[in-house]
Amino acid sequence: xxxxxxxxxxxxxxxxxxxxxxxxxxxxxxxxxxxxxxxxxxxxxxxxxxxxxxxxxxxxxxxxxxxxxxxxxxxxxxxxxxxxxxxxxxxxxxxxxxxxxxxxxxxxxxxxxxxxxxxxxxxxxxxxxxxxxxxxxxxxxxxxxxxxxxxxxxxxxxxxxxxxxxxxxxxxxxxxxxxxxxxxxxxxxxxxxxxxxxxxxxxxxxxxxxxxxxxxxxxxxxxxxxxxxxxxxxxxxxxxxxxxxxxxxxx
Amino acid sequence: xxxxxxxxxxxxxxxxxxxxxxxxxxxxxxxxxxxxxxxxxxxxxxxxxxxxxxxxxxxxxxxxxxxxxxxxxxxxxxxxxxxxxxxxxxxxxxxxxxxxxxxxxxxxxxxxxxxxxxxxxxxxxxxxxxxxxxxxxxxxxxxxxxxxxxxxxxxxxxxxxxxxxxxxxxxxxxxxxxxxxxxxxxxxxxxxxxxxxxxxxxxxxxxxxxxxxxxxxxxxxxxxxxxxxxxxxx
Numbered sequence: 027x028x029x030x031x032x033x034x035x036x037x038x039x040x041x042x043x044x045x046x047x048x049x050x051x052x053x054x055x056x057x058x059x060x061x062x063x064x065x066x067x068x069x070x071x072x073x074x075x076x077x078x079x080x081x082x083x084x085x086x087x088x089x090x091x092x093x094x095x096x097x098x099x100x101x102x103x104x105x106x107x108x109x110x111x112x113x114x115x116x117x118x119x120x121x122x123x124x125x126x127x128x129x130x131x132x133x134x135x136x137x138x139x140x141x142x143x144x145x146x147x148x149x150x151x152x153x154x155x156x157x158x159x160x161x162x163x164x165x166x167x168x169x170x171x172x173x174x175x176x177x178x179x180x181x182x183x184x185x186x187x188x189x190x191x192x193x194x195x196x197x198x199x200x201x202x203x204x205x206x207x208x209x210x211x212x213x214x215x216x217x218x219x220x221x222x223x224x225x226x227x228x229x230x231x232x233x234x235x236x237x238x239x240x241x242x243x244x245x246x247x248x249x250x251x252x253x254x255x256x257x258x259x260x261x262x263x264x265x266x267x268x269x270x271x272x273x274x275x276x277x
Numbered sequence: 278x279x280x281x282x283x284x285x286x287x288x289x290x291x292x293x294x295x296x297x298x299x300x301x302x303x304x305x306x307x308x309x310x311x312x313x314x315x316x317x318x319x320x321x322x323x324x325x326x327x328x329x330x331x332x333x334x335x336x337x338x339x340x341x342x343x344x345x346x347x348x349x350x351x352x353x354x355x356x357x358x359x360x361x362x363x364x365x366x367x368x369x370x371x372x373x374x375x376x377x378x379x380x381x382x383x384x385x386x387x388x389x390x391x392x393x394x395x396x397x398x399x400x401x402x403x404x405x406x407x408x409x410x411x412x413x414x415x416x417x418x419x420x421x422x423x424x425x426x427x428x429x430x431x432x433x434x435x436x437x438x439x440x441x442x443x444x445x446x447x448x449x450x451x452x453x454x455x456x457x458x459x460x461x462x463x464x465x466x467x468x469x470x471x472x473x474x475x476x477x478x479x480x481x482x483x484x485x486x487x488x489x490x491x492x493x494x495x496x497x498x499x500x501x502x503x504x505x506x507x508x509x510x511x
Binding site: 040041048049104107108110113143145160161166 | 357358360361362363367368369370373379380383401403407411415416417418419422423426429430433436457460466
């Protein structure tokens with residue numbers, strides 16, 4: 027008697043055929059520095075959202091701002107409409123590295139969810155309100171002032187999506203025993219939470235260090251954000267380099 | 278059950294896709310698409326003259342648009358089954374789908390808010406209408422990223438019988454390219470790039486609708502083959 031032939035698993039098990047290279051990880055990694063360079067070009071040089079315009083302007087001054095910068099705002103944010111998907115790719119790569127950690131995938135999924143939310147209020151909403159303002163700069167200055175406030179308050183004041191993202195990342199790093207990222211990165215990430223909390227007063231004050239263009243709410247937060255981004259981009263590269271080929275990652 | 282949930286998700290897309298088509302046909306501002314050159318008074322008159330149909334169509338969009346998400350999650354799951362070097366592209370795709378869907382939901386709200394009090398100052402109705410059209414049309418980047426990730430995963434899939442045939446990757450890229458010009462709708466008020474223009478309205482919506490229809494059939498055959506293979510394993 028012959029034993030019933032074992033079913034052929036070869037078609038079912040992708041791990042049997044998984045190419046032993048890092049093409050997808052490398053491509054995703056390169057998109058991150060490219061995306062953040064676009065981000066800087068758009069928000070700093072073209073749209074003039076960073077550093078933010080003054081919070082204490084009157085509607086006529088706000089109308090004058092939109093009149094003076096219509097073309098660069100349009101070029102910048104039109105470009106953002108195309109490249110914003112880079113943020114999704116950055117989320118996916120960080121989440122993938124978090125899944126390699128010795129913690130459950132809960133934090134990785136939370137990271138994706140928090141940032142998938144954050145892209146809209148924390149980044150795109152500013153672009154929509156500024157594009158709507160410059161679409162018809164002859165609008166009533168009161169309406170332009172409303173769009174200006176929507177733009178800056180959503181951009182500087184979207185706090186919770188990012189505190190959640192930073193918190194789950196910091197916790198994952200601290201709990202991880204696989205040393206995917208070094209522990210010091212958790213402390214850099216915790217600094218990011220502090221900067222988000224310190225930005226909360228932008229909803230209350232229009233001038234001084236805690237206004238949306240203030241030294242604490244904006245400049246301090248932005249300096250730490252740049253440090254954070256440079257660190258995470260560098261550490262992602264190191265993590266990808268050290269990752270063994272053909273590593274199995276539990277689902 | 279892994280197969281049933283996928284089949285249900287695909288048929289949900291058929292049902293809600295049909296309802297979305299009804300909503301699309303019912304919106305009085307799509308045939309032809311409203312011009313960005315309408316004056317504030319014309320825009321306000323549009324909302325007060327067509328209140329019932331605007332509300333009907335946008336409530337249908339509101340209820341049914343996000344119901345397509347399960348179809349996209351079947352794509353995520355099938356991407357994870359591919360023999361790619363890692364599963365990173367599936368996570369990137371998932372993230373971009375969630376953000377992209379939120380944009381659709383937001384645009385829909387602006388149309389409904391504009392129709393809520395059409396007796397508002399016409400300038401205010403117009404700013405809500407502008408916001409609705411710009412958010413609906415211009416932010417194509419999330420879809421471009423989704424389709425690029427999908428295409429990359431298909432190209433890298435090393436299974437002897439790939440999960441999706443290679444032409445799906447070319448088609449996915451072609452769809453992304455067809456969506457790109459619509460980013461101009463946030464700037465141009467006339468011509469093919471304006472939100473009522475051929476490229477920003479008809480090409481973008483046509484290409485994406487075709488993409489979803491094609492993906493339904495591609496996914497259905499991928500799920501069927503998964504059923505055969507996993508049935509063989511027992």
